[in-house]
Each structure stands twice: as structure tokens, then as C-alpha cells.
Amino acid sequence: MTTLSPGGTAVGPRKVRRATMNDVARLAGVSIKTVSRVVNDEPGVHPSTAERVLAAIDQLGFRRNLSARNLRRGSSTGTIGLVLEDVGNPFYSGVTRAVEEIARLRGRQVISGSSDEDPGRERELALEFCSRRVDGLLIVPAGLQHSYLVPEMRAGTPVVFLDRPAGDVVADTVLVDNIGGTIEAVTHLAAHGHHRIAFLGDAPDIFTANERLRGYREGCVRAGIGYHEELVVMGPHDEHTVTSALRRLQHGREPATALVAGNNRITVHVLRALAGAAERPALVGFDDFELADLLSPPVTVIAHDASALGKAATDLLFARLDGDNSPPRRVVLPVRLVPRGSGEVRA
Amino acid sequence: MTTLSPGGTAVGPRKVRRATMNDVARLAGVSIKTVSRVVNDEPGVHPSTAERVLAAIDQLGFRRNLSARNLRRGSSTGTIGLVLEDVGNPFYSGVTRAVEEIARLRGRQVISGSSDEDPGRERELALEFCSRRVDGLLIVPAGLQHSYLVPEMRAGTPVVFLDRPAGDVVADTVLVDNIGGTIEAVTHLAAHGHHRIAFLGDAPDIFTANERLRGYREGCVRAGIGYHEELVVMGPHDEHTVTSALRRLQHGREPATALVAGNNRITVHVLRALAGAAERPALVGFDDFELADLLSPPVTVIAHDASALGKAATDLLFARLDGDNSPPRRVVLPVRLVPRGSGEVRA
DNA sequence: CCGCCTGGGGACAACGTTGTCATAGTGGCG
DNA sequence: CGCCACTATGACAACGTTGTCCCCAGGCGG
Numbered sequence: 001m002t003t004l005s006p007g008g009t010a011v012g013p014r015k016v017r018r019a020t021m022n023d024v025a026r027l028a029g030v031s032i033k034t035v036s037r038v039v040n041d042e043p044g045v046h047p048s049t050a051e052r053v054l055a056a057i058d059q060l061g062f063r064r065n066l067s068a069r070n071l072r073r074g075s076s077t078g079t080i081g082l083v084l085e086d087v088g089n090p091f092y093s094g095v096t097r098a099v100e101e102i103a104r105l106r107g108r109q110v111i112s113g114s115s116d117e118d119p120g121r122e123r124e125l126a127l128e129f130c131s132r133r134v135d136g137l138l139i140v141p142a143g144l145q146h147s148y149l150v151p152e153m154r155a156g157t158p159v160v161f162l163d164r165p166a167g168d169v170v171a172d173t174v175l176v177d178n179i180g181g182t183i184e185a186v187t188h189l190a191a192h193g194h195h196r197i198a199f200l201g202d203a204p205d206i207f208t209a210n211e212r213l214r215g216y217r218e219g220c221v222r223a224g225i226g227y228h229e230e231l232v233v234m235g236p237h238d239e240h241t242v243t244s245a246l247r248r249l250q251h252g253r254e255p256a257t258a259l260v261a262g263n264n265r266i267t268v269h270v271l272r273a274l275a276g277a278a279e280r281p282a283l284v285g286f287d288d289f290e291l292a293d294l295l296s297p298p299v300t301v302i303a304h305d306a307s308a309l310g311k312a313a314t315d316l317l318f319a320r321l322d323g324d325n326s327p328p329r330r331v332v333l334p335v336r337l338v339p340r341g342s343g344e345v346r347a
Numbered sequence: 348m349t350t351l352s353p354g355g356t357a358v359g360p361r362k363v364r365r366a367t368m369n370d371v372a373r374l375a376g377v378s379i380k381t382v383s384r385v386v387n388d389e390p391g392v393h394p395s396t397a398e399r400v401l402a403a404i405d406q407l408g409f410r411r412n413l414s415a416r417n418l419r420r421g422s423s424t425g426t427i428g429l430v431l432e433d434v435g436n437p438f439y440s441g442v443t444r445a446v447e448e449i450a451r452l453r454g455r456q457v458i459s460g461s462s463d464e465d466p467g468r469e470r471e472l473a474l475e476f477c478s479r480r481v482d483g484l485l486i487v488p489a490g491l492q493h494s495y496l497v498p499e500m501r502a503g504t505p506v507v508f509l510d511r512p513a514g515d516v517v518a519d520t521v522l523v524d525n526i527g528g529t530i531e532a533v534t535h536l537a538a539h540g541h542h543r544i545a546f547l548g549d550a551p552d553i554f555t556a557n558e559r560l561r562g563y564r565e566g567c568v569r570a571g572i573g574y575h576e577e578l579v580v581m582g583p584h585d586e587h588t589v590t591s592a593l594r595r596l597q598h599g600r601e602p603a604t605a606l607v608a609g610n611n612r613i614t615v616h617v618l619r620a621l622a623g624a625a626e627r628p629a630l631v632g633f634d635d636f637e638l639a640d641l642l643s644p645p646v647t648v649i650a651h652d653a654s655a656l657g658k659a660a661t662d663l664l665f666a667r668l669d670g671d672n673s674p675p676r677r678v679v680l681p682v683r684l685v686p687r688g689s690g691e692v693r694a
Numbered sequence: 695c696c697g698c699c700t701g702g703g704g705a706c707a708a709c710g711t712t713g714t715c716a717t718a719g720t721g722g723c724g
Numbered sequence: 725c726g727c728c729a730c731t732a733t734g735a736c737a738a739c740g741t742t743g744t745c746c747c748c749a750g751g752c753g754g
Contacts, residue, residue, distance in 0.1 A: 016501050016502055016503075017502075018502045018503075020709095020710055020711085021710070022710080030733075030734085031733065031735080032710090032711085032712095032734090033712080033733075033734060033735080033736095034732085034733060034734075036711065037712095037733090039711095040712085044731070044732060045733085046731085046732060046733090049732080049733085060498075061498025061499070061502065063474065063477050063478050063499070064478055065418070065478070065480060065709090065711070066479045066480070066711095067414045067415075067417045067424065067479070067709090067710080067711090068414075068418050068709070068710035068711040068739090069710080069711055069712075070414045070711090070739095071412070071415050071418055071710080071711075071739050071740065072710080072711045072713085072738075072739050073712070073713090073739085074739065074740095077414065079458075087434075087440055087443050087444050087447060088440050088441055088443070088444030089440075090437050090440065090637075092440075093434055093436075093437065093440035093443070094435055096434050096435070096440070097433065097435030100434060100460065100461060104460075109458055109460065109475065109479075110458070110459065110460070111426075111456055111457070111458050112447075112457065112459065113447065113451075113456065114444065114447060128456065130410050131410050131411060131412070131413045132413045132414070132456075133412060133414060150408075151407075151408025151410075152410070154363050154408070155365045156363075156365075268638065271638075271641055272641065275641055289637075290437075290615070290636075290637075291618075291637075291638050294618055294619065294622055294642055295641055295642060295643075296642075296643050367740055367741085368740070368741070377703075377704090378703065378704045378705080379740090379741085379742095380703075380704060380705080380742080380743095381703060381704075383741065383742060387742085390701095391701070391702060392702075392703080393702060393703090396702080396703085411740085411741075412739090412740055412741070413741095414739090414740080414741090415709090415740035416742075417709095418709050418711085418739090419708075419740080419741045420709080420742070420743090421709065421710095
């Protein structure tokens with residue numbers, strides 16, 4: 001790491017008090033209310049007066065204090081709170097982007113935070129956002145207890161849950177079709193002749209992981225290949241656990257010839273574990289990911305759209321802000337199987 | 348998309364005025380100041396009084412209004428503004444994550460927005476954040492004009508530029524070693540016998556694109572293979588432009604046998620264009636990306652660390668908030684060549 | 695018994711803005 | 725010339741909180 005001293009227009013170290021409307025008013029020789037009128041484009045200000053005011057604003061570098069404004073107006077703070085699992089995860093950053101996009105169209109800023117799957121952290125973030133009087137809250141729930149939000153919701157802050165439902169509160173929720181997706185994955189593999197299909201899922205206390213497990217089971221039953229517990233490996237996964245799970249699944253008495261991976265992270269771990277392996281089981285991953293089509297073989301996935309998820313949730317939120325009082329809705333977004341090769345291997 | 352009506356504990360539609368300290372005080376039979384003392388853990392409140400107050404807070408679902416608090420206190424709003432190019436881009440979401448991490452340790456929330464490489468949008472976002480009186484600003488500059496920030500900086504809002512320097516303001520800046528990285532890429536390819544090495548870069552008005560071009564040029568000169576303008580293709584790129592550029596480069600009189608891609612997006616476009624091609628030029632990409640090691644051949648890259656970038660910038664920002672008055676610094680983070688296969692093809 | 699100190703608590707102003715209402719000037723019209 | 729309508733502007737309170745200062749009761753030493 002190198003440190004250089006740059007050249008150019010420097011900003012003096014002298015720290016100046018920030019100008020207020022009062023300062024502007026004094027400089028322009030008008031009352032503070034007139035400044036307010038100019039700043040807010042209210043009518044009834046003589047053009048020449050407005051010009052003087054604008055000049056003063058420019059000279060002082062005045063910028064109106066939104067804290068004060070929000071306090072006085074009491075209504076909207078122009079912010080949306082977004083609590084997700086991890087902004088660094090491409091899936092959630094896609095969601096974030098979509099949320100930001102729509103918020104922008106509606107003149108709102110997004111404040112976001114990562115819960116890291118920790119219910120306490122989620123709560124802390126959500127309540128912090130409420131203290132900031134966000135206009136609405138979008139939450140990817142980490143736990144199952146959300147009654148702490150009831151006072152906020154009663155006070156008029158709309159809340160939409162994303163990707164997973166809340167535990168003990170009824171509110172708008174946007175999900176993807178986890179069960180349908182995994183059923184389709186299993187059906188697809190079975191149609192290619194596999195009857196020993198394994199499932200690697202995330203920790204079963206995570207809603208989506210559990211749903212996908214249910215879909216897997218249902219898929220097995222429908223395909224007539226039966227549900228075999230020894231083919232399921234749940235739990236928080238890292239590269240190591242996935243590798244050893246795979247070894248076990250592939251080398252038992254009746255080895256698995258196909259695999260369903262429960263989310264994008266697990267899929268990547270599987271790919272890494274299988275890299276260079278002589279015999280590769282057929283694979284379908286839940287969640288699409290970039291470059292899946294460029295791997296060899298290309299990875300077949302159950303795809304769903306992060307930005308669609310973000311958009312649906314944000315639309316729902318703004319509908320509430322626009323006064324929609326209808327009962328809470330649960331929206332389930334479709335998924336689709338994208339066959340690319342890795343899932344079309346014949347048993 | 349399916350819509351269902353869920354079951355569970357519903358929150359009545361009755362919208363209640365949000366409780367204030369005044370309401371709490373009335374209910375607890377104390378003065379508002381005492382409530383304030385309890386909420387802020389100030390000493391001098393009898394335990395039994397505090398208990399009554401806490402009960403009232405709980406009953407009313409009171410949550411203190413941070414707008415009012417910030418207004419009154421005048422000091423910190425507990426927020427950091429982050430302006431980047433696109434939260435949806437994995438590189439920037441890595442940066443965001445690192446920023447959030449450190450901000451959290453220092454008790455700050457992050458407000459972020461995407462400029463989409465539009466200077467006007469960047470300015471709008473940054474000034475909006477200033478109106479919200481963020482404690483500091485982290486900016487991935489979109490343009491070259493940042494004098495609009497001078498009043499804010501004078502007023503004491505520290506600003507750190509990320510990934511690219513500001514145009515006309517001297518401020519803390521964190522960059523990566525773009526020039527050194529591309530020099531290394533070219534050197535690496537030349538060492539494997541290539542002397543027709545092409546460069547596909549982003550639009551040349553983007554600082555990093557221009558720097559990397561300079562590095563490429565310097566690398567060519569140092570390697571003794573000379574700089575040939577016809578081997579350089581700059582400009583905003585999509586899959587189509589990359590494909591046709593590649594066709595031209597590979598089928599001229601003296602075809603390029605190796606390629607440097609100017610950023611992660613371009614690298615992906617190149618990979619897609621080359622997918623299934625009979626003869627593949629050697630390739631080194633700037634920016635690392637997930638799964639680069641699992642492609643065939645694995646992609647050699649100039650790697651640098653998004654989270655290190657975010658961390659360095661945020662550390663710098665907090666140093667300023669802690670009172671560091673030293674002259675603005677420019678930090679250049681190292682990059683490293685990660686050989687994986689695609690760049691080690693012999694000419 | 696008096697003065698002083700201390701712990702607990704309250705009154706009030708102020709932060710920077712905006713909503714409400716009042717007021718001074720101006721020009722038109724009967 | 726007086727009245728009205730209208731335009732341009734200002735005075736003032738209020739938003740919800742916290743900092744400053746003040747007060748009261750009770751305990752304790754002299």
C-alpha cells in the first residue's frame with residue numbers, strides 16, 4: 001500500500017458553522033420564512049427577492065437540514081429501511097438494486113443493513129430504522145419473532161417481508177415458489193432416469209431451506225422413487241462439509257447419481273468439490289448465478305429473479321404508502337427450471 | 348404469481364399517533380425530562396421511577412425520534428453516505444459490505460445510492476446525503492467535477508473518494524494499482540511468448556479504464572513488444588461490441604494471440620464470446636470474480652480486494668471523524684496476478 | 695436548630711424548519 | 725377618495741428532543 005500526497009485545490013482546515021435559513025435570511029435582508037418559501041419553490045415571492053435569496057444561499061453554501069424539516073412536517077422522511085441477510089451476497093445485492101431503483105422513482109432514499117441471519121441484529125436494525133422514522137420497512141426475516149414490529153406497524157409504518165415469511169405477524173410477504181421449484185428439479189432428474197437423488201440444503205430452521213426440503217420430498221414421492229432420509233444432508237454448509245457429504249453420498253451401498261443443491265452457495269461448494277472428479281453426478285441448483293452457463297458442464301438451475309423479488313416487495317410497500325388498506329397479501333413469485341447440461345446427464 | 352391470504356395475528360388497520368416522550372411522561376406521572384434521562388441512561392433517576400417510565404414506554408410502544416434528537420444535539424446523525432456506481436455489481440456490493448461492517452462497529456448506519464456513472468446523479472445523491480447531515484461521505488466518483496462538495500467539506504463533512512480520484516478537489520482517496528496491475532498482466536503474457544497482446548477496456552473517460560490503458564501501454568513498451576494502437580479497443584462494452592472486436596482482433600493480418608480484459612464485466616463478455624471457439628487466445632482479466640477458478644480453462648486475473656478497498660476508505664473516513672487533520676492522503680492498494688490457466692497459454 | 699450538601703426531579707429554552715395567520719403596500723373601481 | 729382584492733412579506737408557534745439551570749426534601753455536622 002502506497003501513500004502519496006496529491007496536488008490540486010485544497011479545502012482549508014478551518015471548520016465553519018453550517019449556514020441556516022436564518023443566516024441566509026440575514027444576508028439577503030429578508031425574513032427566514034421567505035427563505036423557506038424560496039427553498040421550497042412556494043409561490044408568492046417576488047423574482048428579484050428570490051434571486052437575492054438564491055445568491056445568499058449560494059454564497060453561504062446553505063443546504064437545508066432535513067432533520068429539522070422532517071421533524072416539523074411530521075409526515076414522510078423520504079427513507080425506506082431495508083434489512084437483509086448480507087448486502088455482499090449477489091442475490092441480495094440484486095434485490096437491493098431493484099429496491100433502490102423503485103425508491104428513487106418515488107423520491108426515497110434507501111437505508112440498508114445486513115442481519116447476518118441473526119434475529120437480534122435484525123431487530124436492532126429494524127428498530128433503529130423505525131427511530132429514524134423510515135416511511136416503510138423491507139425485511140428479509142432472520143428469525144421467527146417479529147411481534148416487536150407490532151407497535152411500529154400500528155403507528156403506520158408499513159412492513160413487507162421478503163423471501164421468507166415473518167414468524168408471528170401477519171404482513172405483506174413476497175416469496176418465491178420454493179416447493180414448486182424443488183419438485184420440478186427432482187421431477188427433471190427423475191425423468192432422466194435417476195432414482196437416487198440427493199438433497200443438500202441449508203440449515204432447516206431457515207424457511208427457504210425447509211420449504212425446499214419439503215419440495216424435494218414431495219418431488220421424490222411424485223416421481224415414484226420414494227423419499228430416503230439418508231440422501232438428505234441439511235445444515236449450515238461450508239466447502240468442507242459439502243465435500244465430505246458428497247463423498248458419503250457417492251460411495252454408499254446405493255450411491256446417489258444425482259444431486260439437488262439447496263441454494264447458490266451450496267451449488268458453488270458442490271461445483272468446487274466436484275471439480276476434476278472423474279464421475280460427476282447430475283446436478284440441479286436452486287438459485288441462478290452468473291457464469292452458470294459457461295461452466296463445463298453448464299449448470300442447470302431453478303432460476304428466480306432477485307430484482308423481481310425486490311420490485312414486487314417495493315411495489316407492495318408503496319401501495320401501502322399510497323393508502324392501500326386491503327388485508328395483507330402473500331405473493332409467490334414463480335421459478336423456472338433452466339436446463340443447461342448438468343441436470344440432463346442420464347443415469 | 349399467486350396471491351394468497353395468510354393466517355395469523357393481524358395488526359388492526361387503526362392508525363395510532365406515534366407516542367412521544369410527552370405521552371410517556373404523562374402516563375408515568377413524571378416530567379418529560381425524566382423520560383429523556385431514562386431513555387438515554389443518564390444517572391440521577393430513582394430505580395422505581397425508571398421502572399415506571401420503562402413500563403410506560405413499553406405500553407405505548409414509544410421509540411425516540413432521531414430526527415428531533417439529531418436536531419437538538421446538532422452533532423452526529425449516526426449515518427454515513429455511500430455513493431457508488433451500482434450496488435448490484437458484485438464488486439461494489441463487496442465494497443458496501445465492508446463499509447457497513449466498519450460503520451456498524453462505530454455505531455453508524457449506511458445510506459447508499461447508485462450513480463450509474465452519471466455525474467448529475469452522483470451530485471444529487473451526495474447533496475441529498477449532506478442535507479441529511481451524514482457524518483461522512485464515501486464516493487465512487489462518476490465525473491470529474493466535485494467542487495460542489497467544497498461547502499460541505501468546509502462545514503466539516505469528511506469525504507473519501509473510492510476507486511477513482513475526484514476531479515477538482517483534494518481529498519482522501521483510495522485507489523487500486525491499476526497501472527501496476529496491467530503492466531503485470533502484459534508482462535506475464537509476454538513472458539509466455541505473446542507479442543500480439545490486445546486490450547479491451549471500458550470507456551476512456553473513466554479513470555480506471557484510462558489508467559489501465561496506460562499500464563497496458565507501459566507494459567508493452569517494457570516487454571519490448573511495442574504499443575500498437577490497432578490492438579486496443581476502448582468504449583462502453585456489451586456482449587455484441589466485445590464479440591465483434593474479438594473477431595476483428597483475431598482475424599487481422601497479424602492476429603492477437605493474447606488478451607487483457609479491462610474489468611470484470613468485459614472479462615465475462617469475452618468469455619461468453621469465446622465459449623466453444625476453436626482457438627482461444629490467452630486471457631488475463633482485471634478484477635477477480637467468483638467461479639473464475641472453475642471455468643475451463645480457469646481464468647487468470649489481476650485480483651484486488653473489494654472489501655479491502657471499502658475498509659481502507661472507511662477507516663480513513665473514521666480517522667477524520669476522530670479528528671485527524673493531516674493533509675489529504677492518497678492510498679493505493681496493491682493488486683496481484685492470480686495465474687489460473689487462461690493466461691499461461693503459450694503463443 | 696440551622697446551614698449545607700446531595701440526590702432526585704422539573705421548567706424552560708433551543709435546535710432549524712414550516713404552517714398559520716397577520717400586515718403593509720398597491721392598484722383598480724365605484 | 726375610500727374600499728376591496730391581491731401580492732409580497734413577516735411574526736410566531738410548533739415539531740420532539742436535550743442541555744442548562746433551578747428547586748425541593750431530607751440527612752448530617754456543627
